[in-house]
Amino acid sequence: MTTRVAIIEDDAEICEELRDFLAETDDISCVCTCRNLQTALQKVPGLAPDVIIMDIHLPDGSGLDGASRLKQLLPETQIVMYTIYEDAEQIFRALKAGASGYLLKSAPPAELLRAIREVRRGEVPMSGEVARKVIQSFRAPAPARSTAAPAEVEPLTRREEEVLQLLAEGLSSVEISRRLEIGLTTVHSHLKHIYGKLHVRSRTEAVIKYLG
Secondary structure, X not given: OOEEEEEEOOOHHHHHHHHHHHHOOOOEEEEEEEOOHHHHHHHHHHHOOOEEEEOOEEOOEEHHHHHHXXXXXXXXXXEEEEEOOOOHHHHHHHHHHOOOEEEEOOOOHHHHHHXXXXXXXXXXXXXXXXXXXXXXXXXXXXXXXXXXXXXXXXXXXXXXXXXXXXXXXXXXXXXXXXXXXXXXHHHHHHHHHHHHHHOOOOHHHHHHHHHO
């Protein structure tokens, strides 16, 4: 099945490069490119792409605001932020806005393809630098917060915390299975329990709630 992708990027050269690169694949197609937020809000909802690749800095508004608005219009569409910004604040703002992945423009083209395929499968793709930022925030001590789950949710087991931490690093279910040396079915079982305890429906929501 072909994954339909929309690109929202103000740089014409990058837009063209991404479109041409995706055209070389058999399982991914580019349905449109938009150079600004207004055009994206007009064109993208009607096309209902499977994945949106979105820059944060657009000439007529923030890609973070755009991600939030498009996610409301297209709840089933997955959004991957594609940007030069790698500070933790931008990363978490993007995730809270509805993005399911965060990729740096310095990443090699093959990583973008991997991110598109992973986010379509429900994974949370991130550049290595971004994953490190996320996990550093996860480990950072905070006076008003403990490492335990919030009071309003059922506490996670040690293994569930390990799985959730690896989710925050951007690992896929298969990679978590290998890292923890447990079966893939067991990983899925842990994810189901994590979602139930945190009262969330996706990996991204689980990471945001636990790290927030």
